Amino acid sequence: MIGAQSSAATSTTNTTLGITAGSFSFTKDVGTTMDSYFSHSPSASATIDIGTYAANITATAVSSAGNHRFTVSDLLGSAFTVTIQSSALTVAGGSIPATAIGYTGTAWLGTGKALTAAPTSAVDIGTAPVTFVARNDATGLSAFSQEITLKVAVPAAQKPGSYTGVITFTY
DSSP states (O other), X not given: OTTOOOOOOOOOOOOOOOOOOOOEEEEEEOSSTTHHHHTSOOOXXXXXXXXXXXXXXXXXXXXXXXXXXXXXXXXXXXXXXXXXXXXXXXXXXXXXXXXXXEEEEOOOEEEESOOSXXXXXXXXXXXSOEEEEEEOOOSSOXXXXXXXXXXXXXXXXXXXXXXXXXXXXXX
């Protein structure tokens, strides 16, 4: 129709969106979630096997494979600090002191709020807890991973056996 008027009207509707808090987690990552940052999967083992070496009359430096991935996921938007500390490695009648255990690692890779402390190595993780990763910014989310190699300075003439110990992460 010519000259007819439209009966269109304008109306508004309030809209809301709620986002609930997620969780904070720190894990030895054995999955594939962070593979896009590393271009490979991590060690699928929940433990770190440093390997088997022949007994030696002189001190020996040994190390694990470097694909043991640890992931920190902060979906709470909180500040955090994760420390690492190792016990001694022991076998019946023998011990490798915790001070002989350290690590080296990759750069921390991931997304979200930047980390404030992201060390990639520590020569001694047995004497006292060492900051493994931290963030003091509490305004956003983040997910970061690092792959590490454990390093052990085996003392000279160490008793043969299967040594065990524990690495403790505290957050």
